[in-house]
Amino acid sequence: MYQVVHSKWEVIINRERCKGCEICINACPQENLSLSKNVNSQGYHYVEFSEVGKKGECTGCKICWWVCPEYAILEVRRIEKTDNGS
């Protein structure tokens, strides 16, 4: 019996604050962030997060959080999923 802990990361985004400046999209090394087709109530296309980017999964480096000038990226946090192997 063994346990595998998959560490995954997620980026929490406040859509209403986002102004679509795309700094975080460029900053993300794994390209996990992209611009949504929808707009928020201010009329800006907001940023969306996907767990798997063009270059792999989110590594939790928090660069997007540091460079976001609008505090639209609220938090980069770990989600732990536990698999019970047999």
Add this chain to the structure above:
Amino acid sequence: MGAKAIAEAAVRSGLEAYFGYPITPSSEIMENISVLYGEKRYPWFKVFLQSASEIESVNMLFGAGAAGYVSMTATSGPGLSLMAEGISYAYASEVPFLIIDVNRGGPGLGNVAPEQSDISFVLNSLGHGGVKPIVLAPHTVQESMEHVHKGFELAFTYRIPVIMLTDALIVHMYDTVEWEPPYIVKPKVEWAARGRNYGPRHIINSIYLDPPELKGNKEKLLQKQKEIDKIAESECFMCYDDLDVLYIAIGISARISKEAVLKLRKKGIKAGLFRPITLSPLDKNSILKYSSHAEKILSVEMNEGQLAQEIMRITRKDVEVLPYLGGYIPDVEEVAEAWK
């Protein structure tokens, strides 16, 4: 000296912060306050600071007022011109403080002799955007002491800048006074910006970008102005009956005119003196009442007739002016003679 009396009255009434910049003829007030700073008798007197300009003074008053402290400064015409910006902001953000304007000769650098030429400026145009502070006009040293005390109370009751309009003569005059200023009754300053302290935040603000918001704020200020109108105060000296002549004067010219009125009364001429104690709000009812029974209205002032204009606007009657320009002081004989 008037300046010493004003300084004593201010500190005993509960002055917490003084910020000032030297300007003749108001510097004596600052000097007299500076010696009282640090005395153990006045533990509430926290800050005395000489600022780098009148602009800095008025903004320091703004800061002290925004934090809910009793503050004042003394200045003269050229300094008051510089302070107009800060007064406008303070009026819009409802910040209380007291400014003593020791009127000197103007315009420009003028001279340092007494004049009353700031009346129109203080009443009608003290800052951009329509500003109407409370204006007090004492005519003796004793009354200037009382007005300092009253000015603090009015400023905090109505959250408004208060101007005490006096002149170089009263501030430099030696006079007997008999008054022990009590500590002021200061309302609670729950609105003051002293940190949130686990409660709601306090905002001292004058920017309202949306027209409906600004309209709301202006209406609030106008509503307050209606309340302030009720405190209008005036004195009518020897106004018993139908008058041959009604003198109108403030400050030192009022004091001289009183002598002239007494002189005329001895001769049997029915003379009286109307003296606004609060210049803004002006006591409209009283001036209408007394002027309606007067043959002639004569304004004695040390300028070209600024007070007369204000009175004419209310009474819609002709007001003659006896002007004293450039620092000359009204002469009792001359004032009495002018009744014809």
Add this chain to the structure above:
Amino acid sequence: MEVKQFSSIFENGVTTYCPGCEHGLLLKFIGMALDELGITEKAIMVGSVGCSTLAYKFLNVDYVQAPHGRAPAIMSAIKLLEKDKVVFGIQGDGDALSIGIAELIHAANRGIPITVFMYNNMVFGMTGGQMAPTTPEGMKTTTTPFGRDIKQMGPPLDACKILSSFPQISYLKRVVITPKPIFTKDRVMYSSKEAMDSYKAVLNAFKTQLMEGFSFVEFIGTCNVNWKMSILDSKKYVHEVGVKVYPPALCRDAFGVEKK
């Protein structure tokens, strides 16, 4: 799972800045620093005139709106009367160095323990991109359509050079807040080092105030809208031209807060 919130930043507060402007980054760092040091409840913010005026819609602290350029005078008065509170202000380069330089210099010379954050974007931002005292040579603005002429207007004002001559300043620093663009083979990336350094500077400025010292931090940032550049070009401009005119430096650290 609940998202961690800062008590000094409104949950629904939206900054009033143009997309890509680092002024919002500065507000975010101020909010974070207030929270980290636990001084939100005793903080008083003094706003100046310019883009920083509307900061009160974002930061949930006591707020006093100062006239144009006069924030240091108001901060000084509040701090002298409320000694145990934390008083800080955000000023722009036009506000602090053009109209309000006298107030800034005298507050700094007195060494009253206040904190001034100056966001230097080298133009007047809110009025629509006119020349500021900090505009670099040759930069085109709406009032210098052929570029700033140094012979007529003089060289750009250097706040840190001016202030470093005052002995009573305890913390004086200039940082670049603009993320540096990094050009890789296939795309552009941004570094987070500048943002991290800026946050440290904000934190140290507040620490200095808590140790009874005057602190001043200048942030070199962009104004892409008024520079009439794309977000990327404006960031490039700061790191190519801006840092040469305004090299980041620690000019004074009297209490040694940098090392701790």
